[in-house]
Amino acid sequence: MKTRNIGIAAVLMALLSLFSCVKKKDFDFDRLSSDIEISPTLIFPLLNTKMSVEDFVTVSDVNEAQTVVSYLDDGLAVFNYFDTMTSYIPYPGNPDEDIVTLPIEGEIAISIFEQNASYKDIKLLLKEVAFELFTTTNASIKESEVKNIVITIFDDKSNSVVVKLDDFLFNIEKNKRCQVNIWNITEEFYQIVPHRLHYSFDFVYDKRMISGIESDEIVNKMEGLLDFSLYGYVGGLKLVDTISLQQTMSDLPDIEELNMYLTFKNNFPFSLDVQIYFLDENYTLKDSLFLSEELISSAPVTHECASGISEKEVEVNYGAERAKNLQTARYISLSANLETYKIEEENLVKIFKDNFFGIGMTVKVKESVNLNEFL
Amino acid sequence: MKKILFAAIVFCFQLTFYGYAQPGNLTLYNMERIPGVNQLNPAKFPKNTTSYFSLPAIDISLSSPLAYSDVIERRSNDSLYVNLQRALNKLHTNNKFSAELNAPILGFGILSKNLYLTFSINARSSFNIAFPKDLLNFIVNGNASYRGKSAYLLPENFGDATVWTEIAIGAGYRINEKWNVGIKPKLIFGVANIHTGSSYLSIFTSESGDMLRVDGVVDVNASAPESGDAIFANPGFSIDLGGIYKIDDHFEVSASVVDLGFISWNKRNNTAYRTSDGVGSYEFYGFEWDDLWSEDGFNEDFLDAIADTLKNMMEIETLENIANYTTMLPVKLYFNGSYRINEMFKVSALYRMKIVNKTTYSAFSVNANYYSGKWFEAAIGNSFTGNSFFNPSVALSVSLGGVFQIFGLADFSNLNAAKAKSLNCQFGVNLLFGAK
Numbered sequence: 001m002k003t004r005n006i007g008i009a010a011v012l013m014a015l016l017s018l019f020s021c022v023k024k025k026d027f028d029f030d031r032l033s034s035d036i037e038i039s040p041t042l043i044f045p046l047l048n049t050k051m052s053v054e055d056f057v058t059v060s061d062v063n064e065a066q067t068v069v070s071y072l073d074d075g076l077a078v079f080n081y082f083d084t085m086t087s088y089i090p091y092p093g094n095p096d097e098d099i100v101t102l103p104i105e106g107e108i109a110i111s112i113f114e115q116n117a118s119y120k121d122i123k124l125l126l127k128e129v130a131f132e133l134f135t136t137t138n139a140s141i142k143e144s145e146v147k148n149i150v151i152t153i154f155d156d157k158s159n160s161v162v163v164k165l166d167d168f169l170f171n172i173e174k175n176k177r178c179q180v181n182i183w184n185i186t187e188e189f190y191q192i193v194p195h196r197l198h199y200s201f202d203f204v205y206d207k208r209m210i211s212g213i214e215s216d217e218i219v220n221k222m223e224g225l226l227d228f229s230l231y232g233y234v235g236g237l238k239l240v241d242t243i244s245l246q247q248t249m250s251d252l253p254d255i256e257e258l259n260m261y262l263t264f265k266n267n268f269p270f271s272l273d274v275q276i277y278f279l280d281e282n283y284t285l286k287d288s289l290f291l292s293e294e295l296i297s298s299a300p301v302t303h304e305c306a307s308g309i310s311e312k313e314v315e316v317n318y319g320a321e322r323a324k325n326l327q328t329a330r331y332i333s334l335s336a337n338l339e340t341y342k343i344e345e346e347n348l349v350k351i352f353k354d355n356f357f358g359i360g361m362t363v364k365v366k367e368s369v370n371l372n373e374f375l
Numbered sequence: 376m377k378k379i380l381f382a383a384i385v386f387c388f389q390l391t392f393y394g395y396a397q398p399g400n401l402t403l404y405n406m407e408r409i410p411g412v413n414q415l416n417p418a419k420f421p422k423n424t425t426s427y428f429s430l431p432a433i434d435i436s437l438s439s440p441l442a443y444s445d446v447i448e449r450r451s452n453d454s455l456y457v458n459l460q461r462a463l464n465k466l467h468t469n470n471k472f473s474a475e476l477n478a479p480i481l482g483f484g485i486l487s488k489n490l491y492l493t494f495s496i497n498a499r500s501s502f503n504i505a506f507p508k509d510l511l512n513f514i515v516n517g518n519a520s521y522r523g524k525s526a527y528l529l530p531e532n533f534g535d536a537t538v539w540t541e542i543a544i545g546a547g548y549r550i551n552e553k554w555n556v557g558i559k560p561k562l563i564f565g566v567a568n569i570h571t572g573s574s575y576l577s578i579f580t581s582e583s584g585d586m587l588r589v590d591g592v593v594d595v596n597a598s599a600p601e602s603g604d605a606i607f608a609n610p611g612f613s614i615d616l617g618g619i620y621k622i623d624d625h626f627e628v629s630a631s632v633v634d635l636g637f638i639s640w641n642k643r644n645n646t647a648y649r650t651s652d653g654v655g656s657y658e659f660y661g662f663e664w665d666d667l668w669s670e671d672g673f674n675e676d677f678l679d680a681i682a683d684t685l686k687n688m689m690e691i692e693t694l695e696n697i698a699n700y701t702t703m704l705p706v707k708l709y710f711n712g713s714y715r716i717n718e719m720f721k722v723s724a725l726y727r728m729k730i731v732n733k734t735t736y737s738a739f740s741v742n743a744n745y746y747s748g749k750w751f752e753a754a755i756g757n758s759f760t761g762n763s764f765f766n767p768s769v770a771l772s773v774s775l776g777g778v779f780q781i782f783g784l785a786d787f788s789n790l791n792a793a794k795a796k797s798l799n800c801q802f803g804v805n806l807l808f809g810a811k
Contacts, residue, residue: 025453026444026793032455040517043584048661261583360661362584364519 036371047361242333253367255323260316264296265358269306269349271298273337278329287325401740402768405723408752416617416631417545417557425486425809432803434477440470444793466508474502491547500538503731523582532732538566555619565609565638570596587659595648598640611638634704647694705731750774780805
């Protein structure tokens with residue numbers, strides 16, 4: 001009997017201890033915070049891209065013109081500009097004369113950068129461009145009065161670069177077709193957009209009927225072709241492009257710490273001073289990627305060509321406060337100063353289609369994440 | 376309301392993750408007066424009765440590598456919060472979760488001289504999932520600590536879930552005073568299944584972080600019932616075998632194998648998910664400029680682009696009704712030794728191995744049983760598992776009037792429920808006839 005009681009007591013004690021150890025405080029779910037905070041540190045490659053000339057110069061349809069980049073047989077990059085325009089110019093002189101003097105004034109618009117880019121820092125001033133005229137078959141230009149013309153490239157606020165021709169007079173024979181080609185350009189222009197500039201004017205002095213009245217007019221069909229082989233030197237040229245974010249990244253988890261490891265690989269024969277600015281919605285500068293501009297050296301240059309790759313690694317560290325500036329940015333502005341090799345010696349360099357500028361960006365970020373937002 | 380929902384989610388998360396300690400119903404094995412002991416060894420006859428009829432009962436086993444208190448911590452002001460970092464520290468390199476539900480619907484047994492015949496219908500389910508510590512570490516701490524190595528997020532055969540019904544006819548036979556043997560063939564009717572096969576997933580981070588490589592295979596079979604399906608749509612078969620040897624009046628050894636069998640899942644209800652090229656591998660070195668920026672600015676769809684890339688990388692095909700596939704049931708092996716001190720006390724030691732998807736789960740327990748008259752049996756014990764050496768258990772069986780038997784068993788891995796990593800509860804009612 002005693003043994004039996006001991007056994008029953010042991011079992012009851014076991015049961016009692018089992019259920020008495022359920023502490024209500026441990027299971028008081030009314031006091032359970034729904035916040036689950038974690039702070040993961042992620043490291044991942046964000047950007048790994050190579051950009052060639054084609055990535056900088058894109059097709060544009062400004063004034064129905066087209067700009068493309070093509071390549072010569074030797075691989076040299078060529079910037080092509082095409083424009084076709086037909087207009088009727090009232091006969092400027094005596095209809096009885098076979099030879100008329102035709103003043104030509106006009107503009108061609110060249111958009112060599114993306115729209116919305118800012119060109120105010122592009123310092124291309126070309127002037128005193130010389131030219132010569134010659135005619136095609138059946139050419140009938142006589143006693144052309146050749147004057148120097150001024151070609152100015154500037155920002156016309158429509159985000160295109162305009163080449164303006166002024167004070168250009170030549171004589172054209174009646175009822176004849178002639179084509180005018182502009183070739184040799186001055187050395188100064190050659191330094192920037194050298195090698196070949198071909199802009200042709202196709203003129204026909206013709207009669208046409210206007211409101212039933214016969215009229216002498218000149219049909220001016222302009223077929224422009226500008227070939228800028230990228231061969232020359234450049235100094236102090238700043239390219240600026242601003243990218244709009246659809247919205248800020250402020251909805252993303254708070255960043256406690258941000259490290260960016262950038263690797264630049266420059267295969268162009270010119271150096272780049274690069275900087276990235278972060279702007280708010282009022283275009284107010286919030287922060288910049290680098291404390292000062294980072295110079296990415298030119299690739300080694302041999303016989304006017306890039307013969308290697310210049311590499312540079314940059315580490316950028318942000319604390320939580322500066323990271324917040326990035327997250328509230330609405331615009332990102334990319335800026336690059338271009339400078340060819342030994343600019344002071346005016347050494348010319350050639351740009352080939354396989355020249356590239358590579359950027360690798362690895363991001364290490366420590367975030368504060370509340371998983372409750374995902375539940 | 377939100378807190379209640381949140382608490383429910385956390386609690387379900389916790390329950391779902393019970394599984395590694397796996398003490399299960401180890402105490403039941405040495406209970407002599409509960410007819411259900413026959414389910415663990417078909418050579419076992421319940422004592423003190425010649426026949427029984429069992430009513431619907433419930434048997435739940437849950438186990439986890441994490442206790443409740445490993446996940447939810449109490450602050451000094453008694454408020455509670457989820458501490459995933461603490462949970463992470465409690466995990467092993469490889470972790471296993473398990474949940475089993477066994478619901479005996481109907482059963483009876485008759486002892487005739489040396490032959491003991493049983494019949495039972497059971498609804499059963501088994502859920503097992505294995506996951507490495509890397510998975511939670513990857514979520515909580517990120518991948519920065521994995522530079523130069525891989526984070527193994529999902530191992531091969533990481534998951535298996537099965538629901539089935541079984542009809543069992545058992546026969547135990549007392550050969551002589553020393554030997555008992557038993558056999559219990561079972562007809563299986565599969566209801567639903569998910570089988571992950573050789574699926575796995577890992578992410579490699581290069582030393583400098585400039586490259587991520589995802590390696591993975593998707594090889595999942597799933598079967599779900601449709602309305603109008605015949606109960607025999609997914610047939611299977613299993614068998615229980617057992618033997619008992621009495622060394623003398625005090626010592627006894629026994630062994631059994633339970634649920635050795637399979638289910639063939641009919642192709643009519645099958646859906647398979649496969650990586651078409653076998654091993655999927657994708658190296659990511661960063662985005663191209665055009666991926667990040669569109670004409671309108673920042674390309675917000677680039678995350679979709681990542682998802683598409685991963686999907687294309689894995690090239691996951693969804694295949695309907697392609698072929699039958701077969702899954703093995705979670706088989707269990709029992710080895711037991713007992714010593715009867717006197718008519719009222721018995722001590723025993725039991726080893727159990729459970730095999731699921733080529734993965735073994737082991738547990739060892741010691742128990743002490745107490746018998747009082749013909750109406751009362753109680754047991755206390757402790758289980759030793761891979762990660763826990765203190766898993767107390769208690770069992771009670773009371774026969775009212777010698778006919779109406781109520782029994783209950785409970786295994787906890789800790790006396791403090793908040794610290795328990797496993798739970799096994801079994802309750803039932805039997806009608807006993809022909810008390811001896």
